[in-house]
Amino acid sequence: MNNKQTRVEKDSMGEIEVPADALYGAQTQRAVNNFPxxxxxxxxxxxxxxxxxxxxxxxxxxxxxxxxxxxxxxxxxxxxxxxxxxxxxxxxxxxx
Structure with a gap:
């Protein structure tokens, strides 16, 4: 996630870093990461x-x-x- 601040979100697949200012959570971040x-x-x-x-x-x-x-x-x-x-x-x- 480069130099941006992140937070850790959890879902059924485990933990993932999400941009700190994002209003979305783990599953959206997984979709962003996995399907570009x-x-x-x-x-x-x-x-x-x-x-x-x-x-x-x-x-x-x-x-x-x-x-x-x-x-x-x-x-x-x-x-x-x-x-x-x-x-x-x-x-x-x-x-x-």
Missing amino acids: ISGSMLPRPVIRALGLIKHACATTNHHLALLDEARTVAITLASAAVAEGRYDDQFPIDVF
Whole structure:
């Protein structure tokens, strides 16, 4: 991981170093390490769509009384930030 600071994450396969500022965990880092196939990352419109879908799901589940207010607020704020592009660097997996 060069000179970047890392943290150790654990999953069913053991421990792995992940960038300290990453919002993802061990399994995403394993995919990054093991499948650098094309160098192509998820297109911006796909990441935006993921954020919009997550936002809609949280809102719907709240209206159906399946998700409490605090979680709804947290998820809708985070998913809006994803849709706006503020976390594009947190989707590092090669699309192929």
